[in-house]
Amino acid sequence: MMNLRTKRLVLREWNDDDLEPLARINDNPRVVRYVAELLDRGAVAAWIADQREHFKKHRFGLWALELPSVAKLIGFCGLVNVPYQAHFTPAVDIEWRLDPADWGQGYATEAASAALSFGFAHLGLNEIVANAAVANLDSRRVMERLGMTHNPKDDFDHPLKAGDDPLQRQVLYRVRSENWCISTSALKGFGIDRE
Numbered sequence: 165m166m167n168l169r170t171k172r173l174v175l176r177e178w179n180d181d182d183l184e185p186l187a188r189i190n191d192n193p194r195v196v197r198y199v200a201e202l203l204d205r206g207a208v209a210a211w212i213a214d215q216r217e218h219f220k221k222h223r224f225g226l227w228a229l230e231l232p233s234v235a236k237l238i239g240f241c242g243l244v245n246v247p248y249q250a251h252f253t254p255a256v257d258i259e260w261r262l263d264p265a266d267w268g269q270g271y272a273t274e275a276a277s278a279a280l281s282f283g284f285a286h287l288g289l290n291e292i293v294a295n296a297a298v299a300n301l302d303s304r305r306v307m308e309r310l311g312m313t314h315n316p317k318d319d320f321d322h323p324l325k326a327g328d329d330p331l332q333r334q335v336l337y338r339v340r341s342e343n344w345c346i347s348t349s350a351l352k353g354f355g356i357d358r359e
Contacts, residue, residue: 166286168227168278175227175241175275177219178212182228185237186212189263198300198331199261218244224287226259229275231266238266241275243283243292248323252336255293256283260306272306280310284341291340295322297331304335311344312337 168175187208189195218225226242239262246255258279260272283289294312296303298319307314318336325332 166282168282170274170278172231173271173275173278174230174232175278176230178215178228182212182237183209185263186228186240189237189239189261192264194264195261198297198303215240224256224283227275227279229260229262229271231271235263235266238263238271241272242279243287246293250320250323252293252318252320252338255291256289258283258292258294260303267302273309276306276310280339280344284344289341291338294337295320295334296337298333298335299330304337307337310339312339314338 167177183205187205190208215226222245224243226240226244228237229239229241230236231238239260241258241260243256243258246253246257258276260276262272280292283292294303294307294310296307304314314335314337316335318338320334320336321327321332322329322334
């Protein structure tokens with residue numbers, strides 16, 4: 165397991181103390197407006213176990229996101245294998261979710277920058293994708309700040325969402341390793357802690 169550090173954040177392994185804070189974050193309607201909900205504590209616990217397993221199997225996954233000396237858990241960020249078939253799969257996807265109390269601080273961009281750098285520099289990935297519901301403008305702005313590009317021809321209907329689900333239509337953003345630049349101010353102090 166490798167933990168990532170940025171100027172302000174730690175992306176770390178999940179622990180049992182993360183269950184209640186993550187459940188609280190997922191209980192907020194603002195957080196799950198555009199994404200899958202984790203409806204109860206049992207689902208949250210199973211999700212955390214899935215993240216631990218993904219790390220064991222693939223050497224990457226979704227890290228718990230911590231704001232040192234302020235909050236033990238403010239959300240998550242990281243890389244996952246896309247779990248469905250689409251025109252762009254197989255692929256590795258970058259995801260994030262933060263407590264609304266921590267929105268607007270640049271934490272999503274900072275954490276995602278670290279995860280992208282890890283994916284390209286340490287995993288040797290050629291490309292990383294991100295997708296969001298068409299109406300999810302906040303996430304789309306983060307993708308654009310990360311230097312990810314959007315081609316409307318890549319947009320797709322999410323195969324795990326029903327045809328009448330307003331979130332079925334998704335936009336796809338991409339970034340290739342040769343276009344990724346680690347020299348952003350958000351990554352001053354970026355490092356990896358090997359455990």
